[in-house]
Amino acid sequence: MAVDRARKLEECTSLRIAVIAAGVVGKATGVGLATKGHDVVFYDLDETKMAQLHLEGYQTASSIPEAVEKSSITMICVPTPTLDGSIDLRPLLSVCAEVGDSLRKRNSYHLVTVRSTIPPGTTRGHVIPQIELSAETRIGTKIGVCHNPEFLREKFALDDFLHPGAVVIGETGKAAGDQLESLYSSFGSPITRCSVETSEMVKYTSNLFNAAKISFFNEIDRACKTVGVKSEEVSRLMPRLALGLRDDLREWGIYGGRPFEGMCLPKDLDAFISFMEARGVNLPMLSAVKQVNERIAKEQKAPMILINA
Numbered sequence: 536m537a538v539d540r541a542r543k544l545e546e547c548t549s550l551r552i553a554v555i556a557a558g559v560v561g562k563a564t565g566v567g568l569a570t571k572g573h574d575v576v577f578y579d580l581d582e583t584k585m586a587q588l589h590l591e592g593y594q595t596a597s598s599i600p601e602a603v604e605k606s607s608i609t610m611i612c613v614p615t616p617t618l619d620g621s622i623d624l625r626p627l628l629s630v631c632a633e634v635g636d637s638l639r640k641r642n643s644y645h646l647v648t649v650r651s652t653i654p655p656g657t658t659r660g661h662v663i664p665q666i667e668l669s670a671e672t673r674i675g676t677k678i679g680v681c682h683n684p685e686f687l688r689e690k691f692a693l694d695d696f697l698h699p700g701a702v703v704i705g706e707t708g709k710a711a712g713d714q715l716e717s718l719y720s721s722f723g724s725p726i727t728r729c730s731v732e733t734s735e736m737v738k739y740t741s742n743l744f745n746a747a748k749i750s751f752f753n754e755i756d757r758a759c760k761t762v763g764v765k766s767e768e769v770s771r772l773m774p775r776l777a778l779g780l781r782d783d784l785r786e787w788g789i790y791g792g793r794p795f796e797g798m799c800l801p802k803d804l805d806a807f808i809s810f811m812e813a814r815g816v817n818l819p820m821l822s823a824v825k826q827v828n829e830r831i832a833k834e835q836k837a838p839m840i841l842i843n844a
Contacts, residue, residue, distance in 0.1 A: 549573050550718055553606035555599060555630055557584045560650055560685050561612035563692035569593065570697065571721055578602040599630065603637040608646045608718065610683075615651045627651055628665050635669025638678055646679040646714050652738050658682045658705065658731040679711030682731045684738035701725045705734025747820075754820045758807075761816050794832040801828070 550573050554565035557579040569575040576594045578601070579585055585595045596602035603609055611634070613626045627649070638645055649662055663680055667673055674680050682705035687695040702719045704726065706712030712728050719726060729737075752770055759766035774780045778787045788795075795801065804825055811818050 550608055551606045553602035553609045555611045556613040557588060559689050559692050563687055563696040564610055564612055567693055567696040576602050576605050599633040600637040603634055609634055610648045610650055612650045615653055624661060628661060631662050631665040632669045635666040638670045644677055646711055648681045648683050648715060650683050650685050653735055655732045655735040675708055680707045681705055681711050681715045682734040684734055686741060699724045701727055703734050703737050704728045705731035707731060750820055754818050758811055761814055794828045
């Protein structure tokens with residue numbers, strides 16, 4: 536992954552942007568970019584959303600071709616639902632087909648940016664082939680493609696968009712990455728440029744970590760109730776004490792391939808699991824932590840630096 540670059544950046548020139556799908560992500564993206572002075576046009580199948588955006592003073596289009604025609608950058612923000620537990624890419628690829636078809640006879644350069652959450656390999660393996668098929672041209676000279684994941688909370692989506700902790704740009708070429716970086720140049724946040732596969736994985740990793748963190752503290756809450764301890768008092772201290780949550784040690788333990796060892800972590804993990812089991816409480820997440828660590832330790836074929844505590 537490219538190294539994050541914190542930099543002073545001046546306001547970029549106004550760009551023409553089409554936002555396809557005006558849900559939480561799409562609306563925050565479009566409204567946020569309009570706030571930055573860009574010329575934004577929205578399109579969504581939901582006529583109610585379009586009417587509301589129009590009432591709020593934002594430009595809307597009646598079709599994807601119209602939106603693409605009015606822009607130099609198309610930002611695809613369609614949802615990626617699951618079907619029987621697996622991701623359903625059909626809504627995304629349907630939009631990609633229409634966008635590609637709209638670019639078929641276009642001579643000027645156009646950047647297609649996907650903001651949807653998609654598994655690693657989707658942009659290169661599905662999105663790009665669909666755009667190339669519909670546009671009847673290869674990406675690169677006339678069409679650029681990027682993946683630009685969002686890290687937004689539903690209730691604070693606009694504020695999160697305008698004040699990102701970092702901007703991640705998964706690029707398929709320098710020209711595409713350059714144009715998208717110029718779009719975010721006025722935000723003043725660190726910008727990381729990387730492959731589309733890395734970008735896709737970063738988004739999933741963020742969501743999975745958040746889910747795991749919540750489940751971890753739910754498991755601790757259950758353990759606390761079993762022994763008569765107020766979990767709120769325990770959890771409140773963790774950002775100050777737990778190495779993985781402290782701001783000054785924010786990278787502690789995040790690099791894979793290294794099992795934890797030392798005098799404390801393995802011993803205390805075993806002891807606490809056994810302690811709770813003796814009281815009739817199963818802790819599946821902590822048990823899984825032990826299993827993963829044992830597997831990683833067995834896979835090591837050469838000496839390595841271990842994370843100690």
